[in-house]
Amino acid sequence: MKRVALALLLPIFSICAVIPNIAQASKAEQHAKAFGHLPMFQYAQVSPNGEHIAAVFNAPDGPQIVVSKFGSQELTAILKLKKAQDRIDSLIWANDDRVIVSASYSKSAYGDRFRVSRLFSVSKSGKELQELKPKEVRSDRITRGALYSERVIAILKDDPNHVLVQGFDERDEAVAVYKANVDTGDLDKTFINKYRVNAWVANTQGEVVLGVEIDELKPGLRHIWHRATESAEWKRIQSIQSFEDHSFEPVFVDGNSLYVLSPHEHGRKALWVYNIASGKFDSLVYAHEKYDVADVIVEPGSSNIIGVRYMDDYVRSVFFNETDNSVFQIVKNSFNGFETSITSLDTNRKKILVSAQTNVSPTKYFWLDLEKKAGGVWFSQYPYLEGKRLPATQKYSFTTSDGVELHGYITLPDGVEKGKAPLVVFPHGGPFGVRDYQYFDPYVQYMASLGYAVMQVNFRGSGGFGSSFENQGYRQWGKRMQQDVYEAIDYVAQQQLADTKNSCMVGASYGGYVALTASFQKPMDFKCIVSIAGIANLTELAEDDYKYKSLRAFISKTIGNPRDDKEKAEMDSLSAIYNLDKIKAPVLLIHGTYDTQVNFSQSDKFYDAAEDADIDIEYVKIKHGTHYFDDGDNRQLMFKELGEFLVEHLK
Template sequence: MKNAKTIILFTFALFTCHSLYAEEIPLEAFSNLPKYQQVSISQTGKRIAYVENYQAPQKLSVLTTFNLENQKRKLLLQSDNVEVKINWFEWANDDVLLVSAKYETKQRLQRYYQTRLFSIDVSAKEPKTKYLLKPSSGFNQQDFVSQFQDNVIDFLPDDKDHILMAVDRDVHAMPSVFRVNINTGRKKRVERAKMSIRDWTTDQQHVVRVGYAYDYDSGDTTYYHRFGKKDDFEALFEFNTFEDKPTHVLGFGLDPNILYYSAYRGDYRAIYKLSLDTKQSELVHAYDDKDVSGGLIYSRKTRDVIGVYDRYALYGRHYFDESAYKLNRGLEKIFEGSQAYVTDMSSDEKQYIALIEADYKAPIYYFGDRNKKILQPILEKYPMLYEVPLSHHERVTYEARDGVKIEGYLSLPLTGEAPYPTVLHPHGGPGARDVDGFDPWVSYMTNRGYAVFRPNFRGSTGYGYEFAQAQMGRWGLEMQDDLSDAALWLVEGGIADPDKMCIFGASYGGYAAMMASVKTPDLFTCAVSFAGVSDLKQLRKVQRRFLGGSVVADNQIGKKSKDLKSRSPLHGVEKIKIPLLIMHGSEDIIVRVNQSRVFVDELEDQNKDFKYVEFENGDHYLSIQENRTAFFEELDSFLAEHLGTPKP
């Protein structure tokens, strides 16, 4: 890969090497980490940066830049994704890349992540990383060290040498704002920590204007605002996170008196703009039956707000001016039947990166130049899946036992006929949701001949406040019944073979899979849990050790010991009748590996049919390639054994 032309020719070669019929695709096509990720373009469109995941000679993630003018690339950082991971990166100017790294840390018995920020001058012959915000001389090691040191609140596009960062260097968990030189690391405090403010927001003139204050003990939240640097802060929005419908500041318009925020219009989240001088609000974007879930879209050229991200809108964006759709509409004509997302643009909006994908098409990054009228494929996320037929995802609705309408995504294999061997695949979170678009996990299962259904059960986001709040203290209850009702709906509709139906999930989805084997022991043929929760009492205990964790655990998980026990799969193992596959990473700090270990011990004690796989150094996200490969191999073998192996 010596130059841009080489990249393009290489990509086109891949386009023609696959045959267009439903064949069983090699497992590594799905299990490999994306070949390329997080493609970003610099301000002038001169360079792009991206993470490339190598399989040989070593399995590494490498942060790389490519100069579109001189056709040269540079390898900046590499990670094996074990102790240090590349978290995110952003162009500070056309030559300097800011890079956030995520480290795993252990203090006493607690494991947690911390982040650090580095700058890299990619124009240098041999680029070097510079650690920003080093501890000052005479730093007392007995004092706290900021856990998160990568919170950039303003990239200061008119100042190529500085950024504004919010870091708790003065008071623990209360960040001050610093003006940081990205070349030298020198800093100057511009706003001191105060009033339990946990984060800050600047306006488009780069003045610190809004502070987000949160009480970790009560959940009380206040947004403070001021007009100018010398003015006092006054309360703008106040609510309790667990008792009230929340309001969230999104950002400022180019006019420093216009503030955009999200709030609930009845039961559904909407976007408003507030005139700060008159305190008058105006509705910007809303639906009558669903949430507007995204943030603001800014023009790179004017720096004003031009729309909001919205997965229900055309191209996933709601623009205020119809003319802003011009580029997306042009891409739509070229890539008919695919979804075209402009993921990054140069400052003048002439050069851009577009991601083209569909349910049935693996994503490809394109580079576009509107001046030169160029649009070229540059990087494929899943090279082995290009030109391979994959399944569509159909959005469907079913009715739960109490009449609540539940939406989900049904993906059918390209071969075979109904009723299919089926996988019910609940998402994690549970405060998340499934969507359409390319999904390597779903594509793998449908390629193997299984139907896949992903229900957005109660507790999922995007369907209103009450629907999302239904998760609070209700794990294993109505949320679990929604999954059971989904399985029954699939069988009654003739889609799923009742004798060949498995439930598979990760994180909360892993809990749901284990709970299904306990609560509905005759409904599924098998169950698969990755990084699942088996003991709610232990989950609550661990959560309460962290700052602000007590009030979150009490509200989301519950308080009463007897109730937590009744909703924990660990305490219902005797009811299990089906085989289980339990998998977990040994270094998972989101859901501790002990959650699977104690469950497996109980399975063994009661002589149940199970297999347990623990991944060395494994995290919550299967970031290490060896673990991801092993995971897919175990899943593939288990599903084939219990659901059969339908052939193309």
């Protein structure tokens, strides 16, 4: 059964809790209203002077930018975008008065869908909205620029009325740098890009002195360009071949020192100082003994690096000086029992916005005023779940049949005897650079609320555990990565944690591929299969990306070369669409028509072929749905359809 669904408006602000009113609606639908709404607040940022907080507010009629005084819950909406059309990706204070907002929408071009980004500047009062875009490219016409996001490169500390932004320039046929006036919206191009650079980096003085070029003639090759000052000539200082050389991610420039994230020497991403003059790694700043460094922590109002983050089961912060570390310790000590992170703080490090959560409690924001020694709750991301009993997410580890240690999580529903709950296997997306954590997860908690045990596993290929672990997943789609998931199920069975004989496989994106692959590799093992924005034809996925020269090295290395007959045949053998005769379990497909990462034709074509093969299959195609279903109504519709399908097939 195929349904094209346009989500109806759901009045989530009238829902106070998870109400088991089965007489009025199904249990799945009732729970979807609480677990399936978007986080109420995202991307919250404290103004430089600490007087205000700006954030994204996901209202029923679409995303808004709201501002409140620090310590107050009184909100003022200053910018609203079109419902189901726009997504707010980030925000940043340009100065004490104006907020820069990055928004994007999905647009069709060249047979694909791309996210087209835009930058806006708006005052904290909501007046004087300006789009930061060069006048000569103000048209909405898609060009190569659709592949390059407009973004802020630097906030100019000594010039609060301007910021540096990058965006595609049709005249250069490359990414240009502009000095943008945040009050008027005027942009002045700073120099001509003759070097085909795709991404620019500024130093602490706001000077653009570094660029990264993707070589379009030699797939997978990147060149690093540098100049000592804005008046100096550009020089190529490094060339890096993907998968042959260590990754080299520039994050900060300070004179002759380039700070980079790289697995150089350690096999795990670490923070290094690279000497530009000598062309060599100079010194190690920080490396963790087990995990990759995820990103750097930047000083408020500056581009100086003051620490790093890595992730074990939760986000961990490491600060390089005692002042910053003492502030962080105050935050940690103020929220015993919670996993905390500093979301944002003012330039004086006195007004702090903290995010705190556990695996049984959703993220909530708290404000701390260190000068007044005061603090309080700002808002919860999921207010309708606050105070509700949620099952704990427990971690586990085991060794695979070929000797690799894997880590994962299982969430057991309340009120069900251990080992008796039906199992939902929930592999993550990505797969590369992505992993599961022990944090509260609305998808996991939703399925657990329906009475199911939910299993997650960081199969090889997952990010964060070092380059060797991630590399072991290359070209292992449907093979070793898939086997890791099956062996995690075996572990759950051996430990008698859930009823693995009564299970369904649910996945989104790459996880949807895992689910569909399980449908023909293990046809008798699952009561049902759910693919959300998933992949049924691995060959087609590879070919869709391989047509772009800049992606060929990545696709060939991680999936395979779709233009090689032998490799294509293997990818076909690992695709559900070419193994329909083996599929036995009922299948649910959910896909959005605005998906820019996995084309909804993957689900369209698989559904048509499965229907012809008399497979028990349902398809919910959601109009305007993106890859992440980041419209509130679409998200709730997706949760509802998922839950009702599970309840029908997993008793």
